Amino acid sequence: MKLEGIHHITAITGDAVANVEFYTGVLGLRMVKQTVNQDDPTVYHLFYGDEDGSPGMDLTFFEYPGAAPGVPGAGMVHRVVWRVGAAEALAFWRDRLQAAGVRSQLADGSLLFADPEGLEHELVVPDVPDEPLAARSPEIPAEHALQGFEGVRAYSSAPARSERLLADTLGFVRAVGSETWEVRGEQRGGFYAYDPAPPEINRRQGAGSVHHVAFASPKGEHETWRLRVAQAGAHPTPVIDRFYFKSVYFREPSGVLFEIATIGPGFAVDEDAEHIGERLSLPPRFEPLREQLLETLTPLPYPPSWRVEQSSPPVAS
Ligand code: ZN
Numbered sequence: 001m002k003l004e005g006i007h008h009i010t011a012i013t014g015d016a017v018a019n020v021e022f023y024t025g026v027l028g029l030r031m032v033k034q035t036v037n038q039d040d041p042t043v044y045h046l047f048y049g050d051e052d053g054s055p056g057m058d059l060t061f062f063e064y065p066g067a068a069p070g071v072p073g074a075g076m077v078h079r080v081v082w083r084v085g086a087a088e089a090l091a092f093w094r095d096r097l098q099a100a101g102v103r104s105q106l107a108d109g110s111l112l113f114a115d116p117e118g119l120e121h122e123l124v125v126p127d128v129p130d131e132p133l134a135a136r137s138p139e140i141p142a143e144h145a146l147q148g149f150e151g152v153r154a155y156s157s158a159p160a161r162s163e164r165l166l167a168d169t170l171g172f173v174r175a176v177g178s179e180t181w182e183v184r185g186e187q188r189g190g191f192y193a194y195d196p197a198p199p200e201i202n203r204r205q206g207a208g209s210v211h212h213v214a215f216a217s218p219k220g221e222h223e224t225w226r227l228r229v230a231q232a233g234a235h236p237t238p239v240i241d242r243f244y245f246k247s248v249y250f251r252e253p254s255g256v257l258f259e260i261a262t263i264g265p266g267f268a269v270d271e272d273a274e275h276i277g278e279r280l281s282l283p284p285r286f287e288p289l290r291e292q293l294l295e296t297l298t299p300l301p302y303p304p305s306w307r308v309e310q311s312s313p314p315v316a317s
Pocket of ligand 1: 008010212214247260
């Protein structure tokens with residue numbers, strides 16, 4: 001039984017409109033689900049990914065309008081690392097980010113930048129057999145598109161505390177002499193790495209903070225993962241049905257909130273696959289709130305006209 005790399009990464013934004021403009025506009029991701037936070041349905045939960053909404057390429061945001069900026073510290077993921085296909089893509093993204101007014105730093109096979117709220121991103125060119133997962137955008141040549149997650153970097157003040165859970169319970173494999181752990185299954189993999197925690201000055205969750213990282217489990221193994229985490233003393237939640245996947249949450253000993261999420265049923269469970277993410281989707285138990293939510297949620301600058309126009313309208317009979 002193995003976890004299939006990173007399923008999704010969830011962060012916080014204080015400004016859904018600017019968030020959509022950055023991730024679908026500048027980075028060229030597809031919005032693969034536009035829904036609400038199931039633990040607080042008055043706020044958005046926006047999912048960005050590849051064309052199919054695949055696990056492995058799914059960055060999501062809860063919107064808390066006007067949230068103060070977060071400050072990453074011990075027990076928090078502070079950087080999302082993405083794959084691109086070749087070194088030429090790094091130069092493409094440096095130029096594209098610059099044109100969008102985003103500073104970046106190109107060094108040693110990697111490009112570092114932050115989103116408008118300070119969430120750090122890094123693009124790298126890994127040598128992996130995994131299927132590249134990409135979204136289409138008219139502004140981004142296919143060969144330069146982001147291709148899914150390579151990993152996340154978290155801060156820990158005592159990473160040794162996490163060793164047993166990561167290695168013995170979750171099956172992560174540590175690269176020799178480092179604090180980088182590979183989590184790899186039959187189809188996909190990625191890394192989870194620790195950096196020394198900065199001094200605790202005003203560490204806090206807020207806009208631009210990562211809330212949790214989810215690892216992918218085949219559906220049939222999900223309950224067993226929960227049991228294994230419980231037996232290791234990590235206090236998992238019950239299995240929670242998130243409608244698009246099922247989830248179990250627990251905090252690993254360094255303080256980072258982990259989730260194990262099922263691969264499927266996926267985002268086309270309640271929308272036509274060609275039109276996922278184009279309008280507000282609500283799992284059935286939230287559907288009675290639709291009218292009320294449409295009045296309070298901020299209208300989003302999505303979908304772009306090219307996405308609407310490209311798909312053929314239903315044939316009139
Ligand atoms: Zn999650």
